[in-house]
Amino acid sequence: MRLQFLGSGDAFGSGGRFNTCFHLERAAEGNVLIDCGASSMVAIRKWGVEPNAVSTVLVSHLHGDHFAGLPFFLLDAQLVSRRTAPLLLAGPPGFEERLMIVMEAMFAGSTKSPRKFELKIRELELHHRAELNGLAVTPYLMKHFSGAPSYALRIETEDKVLTYSGDTEWVDELIPAGRDADLFICEAYFFDKVMKYHVDYTTLMKRLPDIGARRTIVTHMSAELLGRQGEIACEAAHDGLVVEF
Template identity: 30%
Template sequence: MTGRHAARHARVTFLGTSSGAPTLTRGLPSLVLRRGPELLLFDCGEGTQLQFRKAGLRPGRLSRVFISHLHGDHVLGLPGFLMSLQLGGRATPLEIHGPPGIAALIQAVLRLVEAHIGYELRIFEHGAAETVARGDGYEIECRPLDHRAFCLGYALIEAPVPGTLDVARARALGVPDGPLMGRLKRGEAVTLSSGTIVVPAQVVAPARRGLRVAYCTDTRPSDEAVVLARDADLLIHEATFAHDRAEDAHAKGHCTAHEAAEIAVRAGARQLALTHISPRYRDPAPLLSDAQALFPNTVIAADLMALEVSA
């Protein structure tokens, strides 16, 4: 994580927001996080590639895919998407991150349908909490959640943005233009020809925090989700059921909207987006009410809805 291009801004586009099965208004789980020109795909249920195009996203800018777990509603859109990328002439490598078994699943399906993928697939399996990928100014961290199947939550974490150098203040302290200015901006103390030592805190503003976005589905209430969402600018969390069905939710490895709000409060998140909505809820208003009673800055995600997120 170099921090050279900490964007401090991203756009999250929800491609599918249902759970288990699609409805006429909600597709299977998938979303894209756009940071600068780069697109990151989180989960890939059936229909993802069509939604990708409806959202006006450019497949050539997709660099990494992150799969939460191997239940069909989160992964069965991936083989077809990979084949379409091949048909579109993709030549650059594509990273795919997911739980143990993701490589075997992809390879088996592509083999059985006799698909030829000419670009490089770089598949990484993760079985524990770790940093799974690093980009220009950010890293992606994963942690195991609490579902019926082994499931990973993810967080995009940007590097802090270095503070600006107060050139006028530095000159007033006797720092000449040139290399010493650069050293101060890099966080190094400098010694002037007079013997005076100038430290960065005297002339450089404090670093600004980078962006943080957490993605947690599928899961029961989980302490690991709290860790991923700590001080997040946006927490995207499953809310399969309303709180009156908490027992059913837990038996199936899921959360209620109220419990997602509890995670947001515990984590100190700034905004909560609820997704993975059970098809039983044609009107998700009860879920939104459950969550907003505890965490007012909550929205219910809808297919093709985009959220602008800033640090």
């Protein structure tokens, strides 16, 4: 399976990186975007991704650097890419209401404009394994204030397991979320500074044996951690990175 980091940055574009957005290619039932931060439509164009080949967008939590690219994605689907295939968006409780608010704030009237494709929005229940377009997603509760539950997502598709932490300080829920995953993508904000709502690289490395993932890649790094990449022992994401797993 092929995953590309279209955007691997934090909310502030540290290192000139795009906001979080991962593109997962599958053999059947359409490709998947995992998060769609504000800059994601630019990243999609930069890396030559076909928007109409995306059948599903999964959102970890409701911060702009993780979901505010959706108004652009939806308008592109309607006006530029001329989408006709159904599109499924899935996120935490409160996702649909917040998305409508953001769309109207950014492009007034866009929520009422007719589309030539079916748009489905689904809100994911904590610890409930949801079947969506040939993949299964199980959310785990993280500790990251976003005005709604913030999730780690355990994604099962084509006999592979991918876990994405979203944003969070260390919580033990990361252990079952990532247990034995083929690929564990986890944020690491600072090198060893402990703070609320974000995990640091040093804490993560101490707890990785408890998770037991086959492969771990850190993402969403601050400028401080980007400046210390030479000290990082595990793989680190960068915009455009392609991973086969």
